[in-house]
Amino acid sequence: MMNNTRRGRLLAAVAVGALALSAAACGSDEPPATGAATGAASAPAEKVEITLQTFGGGENFAYDEAVKTWNAANPNVQVKYVNLTDRFEDTYLPQVLQWLEAGSGAGDIIAMDEGAMGLMSARPQYFADLAQYGLDSRKADFPEYKWNTGVNKDGKLYALGTDIGGMAMCYRTDLFKQAGLPTGRDDVSKLWPDWNAYLETGKKFKAALPKVGFVDGANTVYNSVLAQEAGKNGGQVYFDQNQTLIVDKNPGVKAAFDYVATLSQAGLTAKLRSWTEEWNTAMQKGGFATMGCPSWMLGVISGTSGDANKGNWDVAAVPGGSGNWGGSWLMVPSQSKHPKEAAEVLNFLTGKEGHIAAFKEGGNFPSSIPAQQDPAVADAKNAYFNDAPSGPIFAASVAQLSPVFFGEKHAQVKAAVEEVLVGADQGSVKWADAWTRFVEEGVKAAG
Amino acid sequence: MSLDVDAGHRTRTLPSNQRRHARPPGPRRLLSWLDLRAAPYFFVSPYFVLFAIFGIFPLIFTLWVSLHDWQLAGDKTFIGLENYTELLADDKFWNSVVNTVGIFVIATVPQLVLALLLASALNKRLRGRLVLRLSVLAPLITSVVAVAVVFTQLYGRDYGLVNWLLGLFGVEPIHWQNAAWTSWIAIATMVDWRWTGYNAIIYLAAMQTIPKDLYEAAAIDGASPRRQFWGITVPLLKPTIIFTVIVSTIGGFTLFAEPVMFGSGLMTGGTTGQFQTVAMFIVKEGFRDFQYGYAAAAAWILFLLILISALINFALVRGIGRSR
Structure with a gap:
């Protein structure tokens, strides 16, 4: 949940x-x-x-x-x-x-x-x-x-x-079409086998539609990259198995941070925080073109974007193939x-x-x-998203998901450091100071 | 307490020596003593019992908790005043204090001045006076969360009405949540929209108790309406102004719902805590980070801060009208 x-x-x-x-x-x-x-x-x-x-x-x-x-x-x-x-x-x-x-x-x-x-x-x-x-x-x-x-x-x-x-990548077919990108979900999935390719696609998109965000904001991308990077770093995120804070030492955290910094500094985010009115409105009005989508996010998109946007949204695979949120x-x-x-x-x-x-x-x-x-899940399609085969997409994203160790204060540290990411994306924190602040906030939250 | 006076009065009507001799001995005497002395306390006790349970007890218990490293469903160790020393050295706490005071000042000063002027206008002979008087109260009966939600939309960065209006004059869209001063202004307007009318009605009620002949006498002496306002109305309203200032101080220092809604329901008050108030700080420490002891210490400091600033405000306001 x-x-x-x-x-x-x-x-x-x-x-x-x-x-x-x-x-x-x-x-x-x-x-x-x-x-x-x-x-x-x-x-x-x-x-x-x-x-x-x-x-x-x-x-x-x-x-x-x-x-x-x-x-x-x-x-x-x-x-x-x-x-x-x-x-x-x-x-x-x-x-x-x-x-x-x-x-x-x-x-x-x-x-x-x-x-x-x-x-x-x-x-x-x-x-x-x-x-x-x-x-x-x-x-x-x-x-x-x-x-x-x-x-x-x-x-x-x-x-x-x-x-x-799980994790997939939701995208706006109408905006992709305007930007001259492919719109079919298999072709779109091929656009971004990894996060680097996703960044390059974003640059192409921005060149065509400079006023529209390629991605909504910092959070989802950060978490998706982090979930994959954690696997490469012993399944650790902010704490090691002895409950020692490693926010400054874990290369996975730095990699995810750097990726978001690159994405944001390239001007590819719409600088939105999830679960705000602005974010909802942008979803309805096509303020951004892609968004990391856990399975439950499909319902958020269809519920928020409404019938007027039915068929405008579709679901492709997430770069790197795996991810999870929630x-x-x-x-x-x-x-x-x-x-x-x-x-x-x-x-x-x-x-x-x-x-x-x-x-x-x-x-x-x-x-x-x-x-x-089971066929009830494996054959499930989502009508709002052009009948995207949501069952297999999400099953694939969690099959290869690496186990992650959550420290006792994981939730507090996560909230504190992501606040810095959102702040840097939106401009209240300078990117030059962001990493230092990111670590500081993490240390404070860990108490 | 008025009760003591009353009980004393009743007993005092009997001459004391007569009372002593007239008292029947034994249990009846005890009953009669209870009736006279104890019953009044018994009758007012429900309030004090409830106050003890929901007022005094939490206060003392919070003090007790604040002396511990108290983790919810975790360890509890007595650490004396360590929470307080840590708190007083915590930038985040002081940041929240500065925010709270800042929002309080830019919200309350214009609010009370505006309320005073509004009340003075409503005190004049106007057409549809009742409707006008009722309408200034309307914001008060709207839910504070509804107010905050609507205002937060008005102050939206990309699709908000305020930025659209500013855009007509060529102003770049402002991200109101992003900087301290913009967020303070936005929150102060929410507070003022809701509370100005309330204070105006209180001032109006007080103004109507001022005898008309004072104004007539002043008018005969040639005092201008402005002079009458500052020389008669304001000094006579002083107890009411003191009341509203103290109530606003308490309200301002416990400001919570508006900044929370303005910050999308988070307790952080913006990405760098630009508009995190002390109340939000307490909830974040206690119910997001589960540091009950630390949150309890912050609550006690807040209590003291309110007490001190209410006293300062009282001293300041008591001075008004004196020089004139």
């Missing part, structure tokens, strides 16, 4: 698309997935209730159908699905942390956004060891990145993946009175069946590989 309050709108939009295209795939004759424990829950002596707490607007985790299926098959283990809030960072996370600290209040299963996984990994005392309940057998179901993030600092498996963002995990707090049953429910929700149900209901792209390979 992306950690943003606009999820409601994007999910609503994604849901419409996903429901339409997966309607044909809706059938009850699907064989139960091997990992999923639909009928296999051991019957406890008395009825237990498992509370599942999530966040997000709109369809949020889209577990209505999955929970219904589970509850029908397991009369003795009834799941109560509670979406607490649409706001992750400022409401859900502080609340859950307080419950964990107090030792009561948290659900038997709680959902967690990528941004807080470093924090949770560093607090193993609050979570049940899922390997105790046999869930370590699920390793083959997930991309390495998704699996490793669910292993805490003690090496214990404590969380399994739900959705995943995604969530489920975990069982150790304060749960029924950890065994909770783990069984968690196993079901993160299994093939649970993933596919959530994709059908809310468009949440599954991180589970068996679910990605």
Whole structure:
């Protein structure tokens, strides 16, 4: 799940698309997935209730159908699905942390956004060891990145993946046409096998249309490059495995920073910050031509750009082939009175069946590989984006994704350093001072 | 407290020696004592109990937290005044203090002057006076977030109305969030749009309590309307002005919603903290970085800052009208 309050709108939009295209795939004759424990829950002596707490607007985790299926098959283990809030960072996370600290209040299963996984990994005392309940057998179901993030600092498996963002490159066919660039998605993907080629394409675009941004702003490009570079540098981003801050030492961070600096100084960005009114308006009015697109961003674009722009947007592969932005995990707090049953429910929700149900209901792209390979996902097309085969595009972007280690203060450092990038792009920070400031802010945020 | 006076008054009506002898002994005496002495406190206790729970307790608890390295769902170590010493050396904190004071000054001074002039105009015989008086209050009943959202759009860099208007005069589009002074102006206009009418109505109410014969006497003595305003209206409004200045000080120092909305909902207040107020700093430290102890210390410093600046303002405002 992306950690943003606009999820409601994007999910609503994604849901419409996903429901339409997966309607044909809706059938009850699907064989139960091997990992999923639909009928296999051991019957406890008395009825237990498992509370599942999530966040997000709109369809949020889209577990209505999955929970219904589970509850029908397991009369003795009834799941109560509670979406607490649409706001992750400022409401859900502080609340859950307080419950964990107090030792009561948290659900038997709680959902967690990528941004807080470093924090949770560093607090193993609050979570049940899922390997105790046999869930370590699920390793083959997930991309390495998704699996490793669910292993805490003690090496214990404590969380399994739900959705995943992946990464593609959305582009405006109308603007590409005006700039004399190819418009078909395969041809466009060939324009930028790597980030260097992407930069060159941007220069061509700017030469033809000097007033339009080639890319919206600094954030997405930075994160996409960083996700690829982190893989080349031992899966580290801002912290090493000892929680030492390496923002100034990690060549991957510097490489991603330098790339954004080049892009911005070449005048290729529209100098916009994501999730602002300006950004929304530019999306509607063609203020920029390309934007890094995790799977959930398709819904943001279609919801924001509206019907007037249907067919103007399309989806190509991301330079370098892989990337990710956003995604969530489920975990069982150790304060749960029924950890065994909770783990069984968690196993079901993160299994093939649970993933596919959530994709059908809310468009949440599954991180589970068996679910990605299911026709319901693999054949998914997005009508708004000229019927782009969104399923295979996103599956490809996460297949090669390298695992990344998130430090305890990853989210704070990330927010602080990206603020400098946005500032430099928009002009409140000079590029000449930007790297020094970038490191300084990172050090301050790490405390 | 008016309550003490009242209770005292009732008991005092009885001559003291008579009361002493007339009191029945034993439990009845206790009951009657309770009735006279304790019951009034009991009746006002709900307010004080609630105040203790939601006012005093959080205050003391915040003080306690501020003496710790208090991580949410993490370690808590007593560190004495270390948070305070660290805070007083923190550029970011002082940056937020400067921003808060800056926005307060450029918002409040014009706001109160404008409110005073507005009230004085509304105090005249005008057609449709009621409608005018009600309409200056209208901004107050709109949601502060709605105000901020609309203003933020007006101040948009690429598609905003303000930049379009400036563009008609050949001014390059301004990125209002980017520099400190532009962002302060934008936020100050939001604050003023909302609160000027409120203060004007308070001044107007106070103006109507000023006896008309004072003005008549002044007019007979040949005082101009301007002279009457500065010589009669303003001095007699002094308690009201002190009230509005103190309320504005508290409001200005806890400014939060407008700059947050102006900065797209982030607590950073611009890429280099150009318009991060102290309240935003506290929320960022406590609920984004989970440093409860540090945030609690900042909250206490803010409390002291409000106290000091309210006293300074009180001293300044008390002086007005004296020289005239």
